[in-house]
Amino acid sequence: MKAAVLKSLGQPLAIESIPAPELGTGEVIVQVVAAPVLPYANEVFSGERRYPIELPIVPGCGAIGRVKASGPDATHLKAGDWVFCDPTVRSRDDALTPDITLQGWSSRGEGGLRLHRYYHDGPFAEQVRVPTENAIRIGDIDPEQAARWCALTVMLVPYGGLLAASFQAGETLLVSGATGNFGSACVAVALAMGAGCVVAPGRNEQVLGDLQRRFGERVRTIRLSGNEEEDRERMREAAPGPIDCVIDLLPPSAPTTAVRAALMTVRQNGRVVLMGGVGMLGGAGLDLPYPWIMRNDITVRGKWMCSPEAVPRMAALIRSGLLGLDHIDIATFALDDANEAVVHAAANPGPYRMTVIQP
Template sequence: MQAAVLKAFGSPLVVEEVPDPVIGTGEVIVDVVAAPVLSYADEVFSGARRYLLPPPVIPGCGAVGRVRTVGPDATKLRVGDWVFCDPTVRSRDDAVMPDIVLQGWSARGEGGQRLQGYHRHGAFAEQVRVPTENAIRIGALTPEEAAPWCAINTLLVPFGGLLAANLQAGETLLVSGATGHFGSAAIAAGLAMGAGCVVAPGRNAAVLADLARRFGDRVRPVRLTGDAAADRARMMAAAPAPIDCVLDILPPSVDAAVARAAVMSVRPYGRVVLMGGVGMLGGDDLALPYPWIMRNAITVRGQWMYPPEAVIRMVGLVRAGLLRLEEYAVTAFPLAAVNEAVAHAAAQGGPFRLAVLRPGAEAPQPSAVSR
């Protein structure tokens, strides 16, 4: 099969013939129809993000495709089923504290690296082998629909945070990092889950205006000034009711003071979920006042990725029309143009924009238009 291979960090990907994946018990082989190219893929492949992804490796985080072969222990999946290939692979020998790897993307810890030694190659290829439980049926599609469905790869990340926050219908949500790739997805997911209002702080006035245009009065944009106390007051004032929960999904480049101002806008007895990268590249860590947390009974928790059932729940939101994949403007590239796709994702990535690889496609093409 044809695949894009990362030979070394800092080198372009090389498209070449590689052996087809070989199936084992508890596994599925999927024909990749579309694979998302994340907006920061160039930073991963250059080595700037210091991800544990030892080359040579076929990268690629998630895919939409059709089942080619099922293992002997599969009871529901059938050849030809349309599936989402969930890149979040968990070890099967510890149900309480499983090691986790993002297939074709990153690993964490010694256990994760051992797991990555087997579930190594990702979806920038004509075929991908995934654990049976990671090939999740999404219902019938046309090949043209596969590319927009890659958007759930982005949406699932903040969706996991909102599930961890136990977001309830009618509640007021604040998304810290609302103008980013994952933050804007958090707004769409939160509204689909029934949030009564989403407060959307950010510095980019054009993106804030676009969020209001897309989603109407249920989104309350707040332009950040850099004055933490003033920004916190503005966020609280923008909400029509006390802020029930805060999801922070800021990137590593943002100062901790920005996250702190958003976190401390939550009401007494409120919930805070941390999913961003504050402090990962150095700088101050997120420091929250002990008395404020204790006296206001604030729940603060971290969340990395999402639980296994999240994919099924998100598919339900999409199929019910509550979550519109049509919001995403998708540009598709053939596998042979993988380096152009990576460059495009870096230059054009942002809210509701997505680059995908389409094995067999002939030229870059828009496959969906944002409304």
């Protein structure tokens, strides 16, 4: 089969023929129809992000496709089913603390690296092999809409954080990093879940204006100044009432002061979810005040990606019309043009833009 292979960091993807994946028990072979190219893919492939991956690798992070074959443990999947290939692969031999790898993208710890060596290749290929539980049915879709459904890869990240925070309809959410790719997706997802108000701070005035135009008065945008105390007060003032929940989705380049400014706007008994990349490249720690957390009964938790049941729940949000995909600008590339797709994704980041490879 044809695939795009990363052989060396900092080098272009090699478009070549490799052996098709072989089916094993507990696995599914999926014919890839559309695979998203994340805006920071170039940073992963260059080594700038220092993701723990072993080369050579067929990269990619999540995909939409159709089941080609499934193993004897699959009791519902059948050939031709449309599925989302969830890249979050969990080890099956420890229910409490499973090791995790992002198939075709990164690994976490020694156990995650062992998983990475087996579930190694991602979806920048005509076919991909995934664990049975990672081929999640999304129902019948128009093949021409497959690229739009790649938005699941981005939207599921903040959705996982909101579910982890037990976010409820009518609550006020502050999205730290609202002008970024994942942050802007979080705004849309939170509103679809019934948020009473979403406070959206950021530095990019153009993106802030776009969020306001798209979603109206339920979104309150704030242009950040970089002064921690001043920004914190302005974010609080923008909210119609106490801020129930804060989710951080800032990238590795953001300073911890920006994270702290947002997090400490949350009300007494509020919840904070950390999902961004701050600190991954080194630098100062977050340094949240112990007395503030303790005396205000603040819940602070980290969340990486989402639980498997988030996928069918999000598919239901999309099918109900509560979460739309039509407003997303899609640029599609053939597998032969994978390198051009990576360049395009880096040059066209931001809200509601997607670059997709369609093998």
